Amino acid sequence: MxxxxxxxxxxxxxxxxxxxxxxxxxxxxxxxxxxxxxxxxxxxxxxxxxxxxxxxxxxxxxxxxxxxxxxxxxxxxxxxxxxxxxxxxxxxxxxxxxxxxxxxxxxxxxxxxxxxxxxxxxxxxxxxxxxxxxxxxxxxxxxxxxxxxxxxxxxxxxxxxxxxxxxxxxxxxxxxxxxENRRGTLLVHVPDVAGADPSFYTVLGYLIGKHAAADIPVIEGIRQKPSLEELKSLCATLATSGAVGMFHMVDVTPEAPTLEAALGNVEPQRRFDVTKDQLRQVWNELSSASSTTLSMVAMGSPHATLGDLAELRALVSGKKKHPRVEFLITTSRFVRDRAQELGIVKDLEEFGVRISTDTCLCMFNSSRVPSDATGIMTNSGKFAHYGPGLISRGIYFGAAKDCVDSAIAGKPVISEPGWLRS
Structure with missing residues (x-):
């Protein structure tokens, strides 16, 4: 003791x-x-x-x-x-x-x-x-x-x-x-991609988390500073597929102004070179459903930010979801109220979105989902991972645009993202 x-x-x-x-x-x-x-x-x-x-x-x-x-x-x-x-x-x-x-x-x-x-x-x-x-x-x-x-x-x-x-x-x-316990120990090199968005950071985090174990990843190769929403997506899946409590991103996070500073001026214990083939494999494996119809789109795990809601507003402008599809977003009352003041909530509701506060998708269980719901889709890597165990059915994963396109079509519509094709 x-x-x-x-x-x-x-x-x-x-x-x-x-x-x-x-x-x-x-x-x-x-x-x-x-x-x-x-x-x-x-x-x-x-x-x-x-x-x-x-x-x-x-x-x-x-x-x-x-x-x-x-x-x-x-x-x-x-x-x-x-x-x-x-x-x-x-x-x-x-x-x-x-x-x-x-x-x-x-x-x-x-x-x-x-x-x-x-x-x-x-x-x-x-x-x-x-x-x-x-x-x-x-x-x-x-x-x-x-x-x-x-x-x-x-x-x-x-x-x-x-x-x-x-x-x-x-x-x-x-x-x-x-x-002394905060220095990076796993050096992760990320290939240059064009058009990185939250779905890229979702997939990247999930991939790194699976390889990190108890290591602290140091991510190098990111050319453009990620947004709050992209960092949120990365943090969520790093901690979902692995036991990661911290990462460094060179020239982005505050304790990583340089690669040397992030590593504490010592050599990394391990190295991991990310490939596009590995990213593509994770993108595909996050989808576990097989239904040809869609009953629900669920977004907001972790909670949707104001930026998430603004992005969604632009995607749904002038459109209507399929009447069979429920479109649910979870967020905080704080964010919902700010979005309401900006007219974002009204525009989302016109598309057919329902906003729920206080709770989150990872508090779902089978009783929270209609018993006849077959296809369920999300842009959340965290919910794509935990959802099948929570609600006893498979889930489709895609970018926010895929979720909107699928809600309109009433069936899964998933396109390989541009950052995988670049």
Whole structure:
């Protein structure tokens, strides 16, 4: 067991001077510090709680017990997507036990003082963490984004560690909180492509994640700085197909102004040269469906950004979806409200889009999808990966334009992207 140095306030929380909930949380933090062989705890500036998904009464009971013991967050804390859309009664909230308990879990987190943004993209909200700050962010894509794009510092943790960190403001100083553990170890060379879009970064992330294992990838060869939406797509699939918690992109991410800086001025442990044939293979394998008709298009995992909705608006302008096809997008209320102010929501609804907030596609299960739904399509690599297991049927994957074209035709219409042909 490591020799752990605790501050006066840490010890006060442990002896119950700050209340029973803080004491329970600090005991878990200290236990985890010993497991991780940390010698000290570190202050954090922000928490994003990922344990907001209702997975059974155990997950609810723990949080409600903490609330009954006086739990209150000590640092700014936001809440990830939840299992229901609380803004739409009768659409997602059937009144059954699952929905009721999922709502109770969200309410309990609010009672602790957490900000109910109910989103898996906390980095699009105001007051995000700053470069170099220690945080505890849960939700796999947000973890990768925080470490890589923002340059904040967080590890990948299991559920309830996020809540314990929020109640104590402390985490073990280990893993990616330590500078020596943040250097890249896997050098990834990407071929030059023309017309890269979010689908390219989705496929690239999925491919690298499968090869990265526990390594930190350093990506070189990207000629044009990716947009927020493209980086979101990359972060999501890096953390879906692999256990990646951080990457560097040379001359793009803040800790990689040069290749040498990203690698910590040492040789990489491994090298991986991406080929277009490998990218094409991933593009094809992300589609697991075989239906010749289409019942649903589902987008927004991770949550759609304002840029995503603006891109979709341009694609659907003056068009109408097939009456048989449901077109669903999940996003946060924050993004939806901004899109509404700009008239984007109205234009999307005229095409036939339904926007759902609070929840996310990865909270789907078979009961959330019509039993007669055959073909389902997405532009989300994350949902293409998890969806078949969640909803017990195959899913088609394509770019945003493919999703729109398919929704209009009422059948899968997928074209090999230009970046594969260039």
């Amino acid at each position: 490591s020799l752990l140095s605790l501050s006066k306030e840490d010890l006060e929380m442990l002896d119950g001077s700050h209340g029973k909930a803080a004491q329970q949380a600090m005991r878990i933090i200290v236990r985890m510090a010993h497991i991780q062989q940390a010698t000290e705890l570190v202050d954090i500036s922000h928490v994003h709680i990922g344990g907001s998904i209702y997975t059974g009464k155990g997950s609810l009971n723990v949080i409600e017990e903490l609330v009954s013991n006086g739990a209150q967050v000590r640092v700014p804390t936001t809440v990830n997507s939840i299992s229901i859309d609380r803004s739409q009664r009768g659409v997602w909230n059937s009144g059954n036990e699952f929905d009721t308990n999922a709502g109770r879990l969200a309410t309990a987190l609010e009672a602790m003082g957490a900000n109910p943004i109910f989103s898996c993209t906390p980095y699009v909200f105001p007051k995000t963490p700053q470069f170099g700050q220690n945080v505890l962010w849960a939700e796999s894509n947000a973890i990768v984004y925080a470490n890589s794009v923002i340059g904040a510092r967080t590890n990948r943790h299991g559920d309830f560690m996020d809540v314990c960190a929020a109640l104590t403001g402390r985490v073990p100083k280990s893993g990616l909180h330590l500078s």
